[in-house]
Amino acid sequence: MTKTAWVFPGQGSQTVGMEENLLDHPLARMRFAQAEEILNWSVLELCQGDEERLSQTQYTQPCLYVVETVLAELLLKQDNPPVLVAGHSLGEYVALYTAGVFDFETGLKLVKSRAELMSTAAGGKMVAMMQFNREELETQIAAIPDVVIANDNSPQQVVISGTPTGVDALIAQVKARRKVDLKVSGAFHSPLMQSAAAEFAEILADVTFNDARIPVLANIDPTPAIKAAEIKSRLVQQMTGAVRWREIGDYLAQSGITKVVEIGPGKVLTGLLKRTSANLEVKNVSRIDEFSY
Incomplete structure (x- = not known):
């Protein structure tokens, strides 16, 4: 029996045109419109614009979140859910959305705040x-x-x-x-992000998380978690803690997972897994026409 995990890439995987294949789907159009109301700028315009602006942290992270959550939501409608989810840095928010920890709007507001705080970090x-x-x-x-x-x-x-x-x-x-x-303003995922992390922790404190419907492997603790309190605690630590993706890959390879699907633009995560976990079947889904994985 195939046991599948879904993984979601983070900042650095963005590409101009990554939204193109989604534009004809009603759900995607609805999500893009919702996002524009929350962000006060258009994800579609950013994704269709120039690479330099799309690569700015305050824009990159919300754009990736929107595109990846749309892909995940459409895939979930195929009634073939994963048994585990994980995401690389920003991708962890998509994993939590996929697992039902929060809704689309809540996740995007968190990502917006996170991206703005990270984009203003300096000195690293x-x-x-x-x-x-x-x-x-x-x-x-x-x-x-x-x-x-x-x-x-x-x-x-x-x-x-x-x-x-x-x-x-x-x-x-x-x-x-x-x-x-790397073209970043600050020392992300290090203790130098403590000030931004403290501000973000205050934002997180006011947000209600649900228990996950699908176990989530966190960046700072690559073991499955379901309980809302534990998931939130891990997320609070994420901004200053390391992304332990090597250990996440090891866990996937050793826990009975047979297939890993990377959902989102690029092939960064599956590329890493191919080199370190030869026993895993890996697949990328960045477009609707790639859904029959």
């Missing part, structure tokens, strides 16, 4: 590193102040985050085949 730096010695990396992180692993994506791919001084010192000490500066 993030660098992606590929093909390195992990023991050497972890040793240097322990020795250098104000730098952490923000995204632990796979054994050989991480994103480090921290003060510019700390990040520069680390990348000077650790050899890697490739190092890429």
